[in-house]
Amino acid sequence: MSENLTRAARAAAEREDSAPVSARTSRAAPATRSTSARQTAATLAGPSAATVLAPATEPPATESPANVPDLARRIANEVGAVMKGKDGAVWAAITTLLAGGHILLEDVPGVGKTTLASALARSLDAGVRRIQFTSDMLPTDVTGLSIYDQDTRDFRFHPGPVFTNIVVGDEINRATPKTQSALLEAMEERSVTIDGTTHRLPDLFSVVATQNPHDMEGTFPLPEAQRDRFMTRISLGYPSTDAEMAMLTARSSLRGPLTTPVASIAEVVHAQQEVARVHLSDEVARYLVTVVAGTRTHAGIALGGSPRAGLHLAAMARARAAMGGRDYVVPDDVALLAGTALTHRLVPRGRFASLQDEYQTAAAIVAELVARTPVR
Numbered sequence: 220m221s222e223n224l225t226r227a228a229r230a231a232a233e234r235e236d237s238a239p240v241s242a243r244t245s246r247a248a249p250a251t252r253s254t255s256a257r258q259t260a261a262t263l264a265g266p267s268a269a270t271v272l273a274p275a276t277e278p279p280a281t282e283s284p285a286n287v288p289d290l291a292r293r294i295a296n297e298v299g300a301v302m303k304g305k306d307g308a309v310w311a312a313i314t315t316l317l318a319g320g321h322i323l324l325e326d327v328p329g330v331g332k333t334t335l336a337s338a339l340a341r342s343l344d345a346g347v348r349r350i351q352f353t354s355d356m357l358p359t360d361v362t363g364l365s366i367y368d369q370d371t372r373d374f375r376f377h378p379g380p381v382f383t384n385i386v387v388g389d390e391i392n393r394a395t396p397k398t399q400s401a402l403l404e405a406m407e408e409r410s411v412t413i414d415g416t417t418h419r420l421p422d423l424f425s426v427v428a429t430q431n432p433h434d435m436e437g438t439f440p441l442p443e444a445q446r447d448r449f450m451t452r453i454s455l456g457y458p459s460t461d462a463e464m465a466m467l468t469a470r471s472s473l474r475g476p477l478t479t480p481v482a483s484i485a486e487v488v489h490a491q492q493e494v495a496r497v498h499l500s501d502e503v504a505r506y507l508v509t510v511v512a513g514t515r516t517h518a519g520i521a522l523g524g525s526p527r528a529g530l531h532l533a534a535m536a537r538a539r540a541a542m543g544g545r546d547y548v549v550p551d552d553v554a555l556l557a558g559t560a561l562t563h564r565l566v567p568r569g570r571f572a573s574l575q576d577e578y579q580t581a582a583a584i585v586a587e588l589v590a591r592t593p594v595r
Contacts, residue, residue, distance in 0.1 A: 287490045287541040291317065293481045297342045301478060302335050304462025308453050311559055312339050312427070318538035319491045320450025320531060321406050321426040323441075323563060330455045332429035336387045343487060344480035345384035345423060352394035354437065358401035362411045376413060381405050384421050384484060388428035392438045399445055402426060406448040423484050423491075443522060443566065450531040452563030454578070490541070497537035498547040506594055507532055507553045513588040514565055520584060522566035532560040550594045558585045 291313050298309050312335065315322050322339075324332040340347040350361060363379030380386065381402070391399060405411050409420045428449070431438055446452075458466065508529055515523030536552035565581040 287317065287493055288544050290482055290486055290490050291542045294339070294342050297478045297481045298335070298338045301338045302331060303466040304458050305331070305335070305455055308335060308455050309339075311451060311453050314535055314538045314542065314556070315451045316425055316487070317490050317494050317542065318450060318531075318534040319425075319494070320534060321448060322428070323446070323449040323452045324427070324429045324455070325432065325452060325563075326455045328431055330457060332455060333387070333389050335455065336389075336427040336429055338478045339427060340385040340387055341478045342481050343385065344483045345487070346421070347385045347387065348380035348383040349387040349389060350380050351389045352391050352398070354393060354395060354439075356394050356398045358398050361398065361401040362405070362413060365414050374414070376416070376418070378418070379411075381411060382418070382420060384423045384425070386424075386426045386428075388426055390431060391428040392430040392441055394439065396439055396442060399439070399441060403445060403448065406445075421484075423488050443564075446563050447525055447527055449563065450535065451559045452578075453559065494534070494538045494541045497540050497545070499533055499537065500547065502595060503536075503548050503550055503553060504533070506550050506592060507536070509592050510553065510557055510585075510588050511561065513592065514561060514584065517584055517588070519567055519580065520565050521568045522564075524561050524564050528561055528564050532556060535560055554589050557589050558582055561585050 291310075294313050294316075295306075295309055298312075299306060302309050312322055316339065322336070324336060326332055337347075337349070359379065361379050361381050363377050363382065365374040365376050367373075368375045388402070391402075405420060405424075406426055409424055411418050411420065426449075430441065511524040511529040511532065513523075514520050517523070532553065533548075535556045536548045539552045539556060540546070540548045562578055562581045562585055565584065567577055567580040567584070
C-alpha cells in the first residue's frame with residue numbers, strides 16, 4: 220500500500236472512526252478485513268439494511284466548510300424520529316442524498332417505504348412533489364406536455380411533477396415500462412426534453428422511488444437501464460417489536476406533517492459540492508474498480524456492474540467520508556457501501572422465484588468479492 224493510503228488509514232485509526240474493514244498494512248489485515256467485510260456487505264445488501272452507516276465519531280463542526288456532519292445528523296435525527304428502528308436505512312438514504320443520487324426503496328407494502336421517502340423529502344426546505352404511479356399513467360403525466368393556447372395561438376409548455384427538488388415516486392413499478400422510462404432522462408441528465416426543447420431541472424434534484432416486489436399483482440419490473448440509474452436500493456424489512464411499539468405510541472396522536480424542514484436547498488447543494496471535492500486516492504479507486512469489475516466476471520452473475528455503478532459507489536464513499544468529517548476516502552467506505560450500491564444492478568444467472576431471491580444471491584456475491592479483494 221502506498222504512503223498516502225497508509226497515512227489515511229493511520230489518521231482514521233487515530234480518530235477512532237473504525238469500521239469493519241481494516242486499511243492497515245500488516246499481513247494479518249486481509250484476513251481480518253475479509254471476515255468483517257463479508258458480514259457488513261451481506262447486511263447492507265440484504266433484505267434489511269440494519270447496519271448503521273453513521274460515522275462513529277463526533278468531529279468538530281469546523282472540520283468541514285459546509286459542516287456536512289452536522290447537516291447529516293440534523294436530517295437523521297428528524298427522519299429517525301419517524302422511522303423507528305431503521306437507522307441503517309435512514310443513514311443510507313442521507314448518504315445517497317448528499318452524494319447527489321437517487322434512491323430506490325423496495326419491500327412489501329406497509330413497512331414504511333413511502334413514510335421514509337416523504338419524511339426525507341419533508342426534512343428539507345425544498346420543493347417536493349409526490350407521484351402515485353398507476354398502470355394507466357402516461358409519460359406526460361410525469362414530465363409535462365405542451366398545450367395549445369388559443370390566446371397566443373402557440374403551444375405552451377406545462378411542467379409536470381418532475382420539475383421540483385425531491386420527487387417521491389410511489390409504487391413506481393405499477394406504471395408501464397413506457398411511463399417508467401419518462402424518468403430516465405431526468406434521473407441521468409437532470410433535464411427533460413419535450414417537443415425538441417430541453418428543460419433543465421433544479422440543481423437539487425433527487426428521485427426517491429418506492430416499489431413492491433415484482434411478483435405482486437399488477438407490477439411491471441423496472442428495466443435494467445432504469446435500475447442502474449438509482450444510486451442505491453434500500454429494503455426496510457419488518458420492524459422489531461420494540462420499534463413497532465414505539466412507532467404506535469409516537470403516531471397514535473400525530474397530526475399534520477411527519478417531519479419539519481431542518482435543512483435548506485443551499486445547505487444541501489453546498490454539502491454535495493463539498494462531497495464531490497473529497498479526495499479519492501488511486502489505491503482506493505483501484506480497490507473500488509476491482510470490486511465492481513469482479514461482478515462482471517463472476518460465474519454466478521449474468522450482468523455485472525456498469526461503469527456508472529463504480530461512479531455511484533465512489534460518490535457514496537465520498538459522502539460517507541464527508542459525513543465522518545474526513546476529506547479523503549478509505550477502503551472501509553467502499554466496502555461498507557458496496558452492497559447498497561451494487562446489488563440492485565446485478566442479474567444472477569438462472570431463474571429465481573422472486574426479486575428478493577435475486578437480491579440475496581447478488582448480496583452474497585458482492586460480500587464474497589469484497590472479502591477476497593485485497594487492499595494494496
